[in-house]
Amino acid sequence: MAKRLIPLFNRVLIEKIAAPSKTTAGILLPEKTAKLNSGKVVAVGPGCHDREGKLVAVSVKEGDTVLLPEYGGTEIKLGEKEYHIFRDEDILGTLHD
Secondary structure (H helix, E strand, C coil): CCCCCCCCCCEEEECCCCCCCECCCCCCHHHHHCCCCEEEEECCCCCEEEECCCCCCCCCCCCEEEECCCCHHHEEECCCCCEEEEEHHCCEEEEEE
């Protein structure tokens, strides 16, 4: 049975997007130049309550491609896949075509 993780509060479950290992011209890139600084949102929590008790929703939604900080997040392994959990405020932005 496949497990599905739904984050709590303002946390976001991200599947990092693997950087290409070679250029379009076929040149192989060294492993250390390929940074994993973007990912796809897999699941989001409901949000957090502010001081007045109002629910502040998470600013991203499932399916969004987001820009991530170089460090941070908590690594989670579900089955054979690796995911990362970030707080909503740690996500740097969304990426669009």
